[in-house]
Amino acid sequence: MDDFYKEYILDHYRQPRNFGSLEGATAVAEDLNPLCGDRIRFEFKVDPNGVVEDVRFSGRGCAISQASASMLSETLRGMKLADVARLDKQTVLDNVGIGISPARLKCVMLGLKVAKSAALGEIAGWPEEEQST
Amino acid sequence: MTSLAPADAKASRVQLDFPILRKPTSRGRRLVYLDSAATSQKPQAVIDALVRYYSEYNANIHRGVYEIAELATEAFEEARAKVARFVNAAHPAEIVWTRNATEAINLVSHSWGLEHLHPGDAIVATQLEHHSNLVPWQLLAKRTGAELRFIPVDERGVHVLDNLDRLLDGAKLLALSHVSNTLGTIAPLERLVDAAHRAGALVLVDGAQSVPHFSVDVRALDLDFMAVSGHKMLGPTGIGFLYGKRTLLEAMPPFLTGGDMIRSVAYTQTDFNQIPWKFEAGTSNVADAIGLGAAIDYLNELGMDWVRAHEVRLTAYALERLVELAERGLAVYGPPGAEPRAGVISFNLGDIHAHDLASILDTDGICIRAGHHCTMPLMERMGWPATARASFYIYNTEADVDALIESLQKAAKIFKLA
Numbered sequence A: 001m002d003d004f005y006k007e008y009i010l011d012h013y014r015q016p017r018n019f020g021s022l023e024g025a026t027a028v029a030e031d032l033n034p035l036c037g038d039r040i041r042f043e044f045k046v047d048p049n050g051v052v053e054d055v056r057f058s059g060r061g062c063a064i065s066q067a068s069a070s071m072l073s074e075t076l077r078g079m080k081l082a083d084v085a086r087l088d089k090q091t092v093l094d095n096v097g098i099g100i101s102p103a104r105l106k107c108v109m110l111g112l113k114v115a116k117s118a119a120l121g122e123i124a125g126w127p128e129e130e131q132s133t
Numbered sequence B: 001m002t003s004l005a006p007a008d009a010k011a012s013r014v015q016l017d018f019p020i021l022r023k024p025t026s027r028g029r030r031l032v033y034l035d036s037a038a039t040s041q042k043p044q045a046v047i048d049a050l051v052r053y054y055s056e057y058n059a060n061i062h063r064g065v066y067e068i069a070e071l072a073t074e075a076f077e078e079a080r081a082k083v084a085r086f087v088n089a090a091h092p093a094e095i096v097w098t099r100n101a102t103e104a105i106n107l108v109s110h111s112w113g114l115e116h117l118h119p120g121d122a123i124v125a126t127q128l129e130h131h132s133n134l135v136p137w138q139l140l141a142k143r144t145g146a147e148l149r150f151i152p153v154d155e156r157g158v159h160v161l162d163n164l165d166r167l168l169d170g171a172k173l174l175a176l177s178h179v180s181n182t183l184g185t186i187a188p189l190e191r192l193v194d195a196a197h198r199a200g201a202l203v204l205v206d207g208a209q210s211v212p213h214f215s216v217d218v219r220a221l222d223l224d225f226m227a228v229s230g231h232k233m234l235g236p237t238g239i240g241f242l243y244g245k246r247t248l249l250e251a252m253p254p255f256l257t258g259g260d261m262i263r264s265v266a267y268t269q270t271d272f273n274q275i276p277w278k279f280e281a282g283t284s285n286v287a288d289a290i291g292l293g294a295a296i297d298y299l300n301e302l303g304m305d306w307v308r309a310h311e312v313r314l315t316a317y318a319l320e321r322l323v324e325l326a327e328r329g330l331a332v333y334g335p336p337g338a339e340p341r342a343g344v345i346s347f348n349l350g351d352i353h354a355h356d357l358a359s360i361l362d363t364d365g366i367c368i369r370a371g372h373h374c375t376m377p378l379m380e381r382m383g384w385p386a387t388a389r390a391s392f393y394i395y396n397t398e399a400d401v402d403a404l405i406e407s408l409q410k411a412a413k414i415f416k417l418a
């Protein structure tokens, strides 16, 4: 676990990418991990083709949750919302690139959970025929 | 570090009585357990008492006529008497077994609270309360129309008593923790109990963090109720108790109902048992009550004065050594010094989140708690998203504190704190 705190993780923790809020965001979700109080919010601006044009996240919490969300925010830009909704845990684990103890898995996955729920919430508002794109 | 002081030598001997502390971690490290405020470790004597009960005289109590049922009943009631003596209750009937402190508080809020609180009455707590001694009163206030008020604490987590009489005006109950599990603050009980009684309020003390660590005399303090968990005082999980003054308990309606708590039952009408059994519905947690009795024997053997003196000394040593980390941005919370607090130290190190700190310390075999410690309103009031917390008990030594400091230095290095 001490291997976890690599240079790039600390870098994302202290200089989170795409941090802040997004004017004119079309998809937004927020959640917290009640156990540790980690909190993450994702905001997307989605273009007419259902592609994530811009993304911001905000929140507070441990280095693991914040760095993981920061790295995820970089992955999300340019992705189709439908693909965001289908993202799996492995993507996040590959992003952070280190082994995680079960106790901290919730911290790593919080950003993913929020991003997916933002995507799903947005898709649910689309006309039926577009939801499967 | 320093040579082994005599008190520390005793703690080192105590350590040998705890099998879990002799077992290395999966990384081959010595287990440094600094989370006794969450739950304590168990001495061999307690484990043996459980094994002996299950392997020699396991039987249901208060009904069997055969020998092992009598043995079990006797041991169960003897454990109750040990608890009564431990807190200096007037009679074992004033001790009601519960699962834990939380259940004891709920018993009072349901049984006493629903009968005695009315719109316009007040329940007074403090800003330090554990969720266990807060949520039941919130619900009770909602159900009865009573008002919930809080005695404030200052930046160090010390009670501010300036407006005490005004806060207690119209109060029916003062419900407060004796010791804060987050900051270690010891409540000024004499003054608070006196003020509450003068205002006509009863006093319920959450003794979850005090009774394990120093001698608490419910009669000298004139407490009306006290809630305690066995698992924080060397006992098994699943057993705790409520102390209640006899006259109060006798006047209260039952909480849970069913078997064992009755004297006689007809199809439409029931006569309830006497106290304490009136409050003990269904088959009791016999084994764990007996285990808690063994834990109390163990604590008595050590002497609660030694327990307190050891913890004060260790806490003072830890506070002194933590200063070494000040230049790396260590912030220590809670009352100043070791005397006005129990063996609990909450802190943060630079911009390292408490969870990351706990993860790094874990790799060195050091167990600390991180988060809000079930006191979310207190964290909000203090403006701390989370804190790390080290807490001490009888088996901790200066070597444990040294290990903590060394590991914190390592964390500071990993996070490149100046």
Ligand SMILES: Cc1ncc(COP(=O)(O)O)c(C=O)c1O
Binding pocket: B037, B038, B100, B101, B102, B103, B130, B132, B133, B177, B179, B180, B181, B206, B208, B209, B229, B374
């Ligand atoms: C001050 C305080 N009160 C109440 C409790 C609740 O104890 P239990 O969960 O054993 O009921 C705790 C335990 O963390 C505590 O520290």
